[in-house]
Amino acid sequence: MTFAVRYYTKTGNTKRLAEAVAKELGVEALPISSPVEDKVDYLFLGNSYYAFNIDPEVKSFIGSLDKNKVGKIVNFGSAAMLNSTYKKVKAEADKVGIPMLDKEFHCKGEFKGIHKGRPNDDDIKEAVKFAKSIKEA
Numbered sequence: 001m002t003f004a005v006r007y008y009t010k011t012g013n014t015k016r017l018a019e020a021v022a023k024e025l026g027v028e029a030l031p032i033s034s035p036v037e038d039k040v041d042y043l044f045l046g047n048s049y050y051a052f053n054i055d056p057e058v059k060s061f062i063g064s065l066d067k068n069k070v071g072k073i074v075n076f077g078s079a080a081m082l083n084s085t086y087k088k089v090k091a092e093a094d095k096v097g098i099p100m101l102d103k104e105f106h107c108k109g110e111f112k113g114i115h116k117g118r119p120n121d122d123d124i125k126e127a128v129k130f131a132k133s134i135k136e137a
């Protein structure tokens with residue numbers, strides 16, 4: 001099984017999750033400015049909500065993916081109020097014909113003093129557990 005990890009972050013929360021996930025998978029966590037060049041079974045994509053949507057850069061990154069190189073996208077991330085970005089990411093993935101793993105990881109993310117310290121150590125542990133469950137599936 002092969003993996004890649006890409007993330008988009010504005011305040012560092014997704015980067016922290018991505019680094020923990022990537023360490024578990026034995027790969028490097030890279031920002032979405034780094035294209036996916038090698039063929040992978042699972043592309044873990046860390047992203048968040050900003051003003052009720054995923055960032056346009058995340059949309060263009062997904063649009064740039066080659067369906068012959070990416071088996072499935074695995075969504076993970078955090079947000080302050082909203083739940084998962086899964087549907088938003090899937091809408092973009094559908095356009096390029098890349099399936100999404102049905103499972104995902106989501107936790108609270110600090111924003112302007114709300115959910116202070118999140119993702120916290122427990123969130124990171126859960127994210128690692130999630131990555132491990134896919135690695136060992």
Ligand SMILES: Cc1cc2nc3c(=O)[nH]c(=O)nc-3n(C[C@H](O)[C@H](O)[C@H](O)COP(=O)(O)O)c2cc1C
Nearest residue numbers: 009010011012013014050051052079080081082109
């Ligand atoms: C500019 C901005 C807009 C945001 N808008 C939302 C939002 O609409 N809904 C929500 O649940 N969280 C919102 N958040 C909170 C982020 O999703 C949350 O802080 C997340 O952990 C940020 O991840 P990052 O540090 O990797 O960018 C917003 C954060 C920022 C910085």
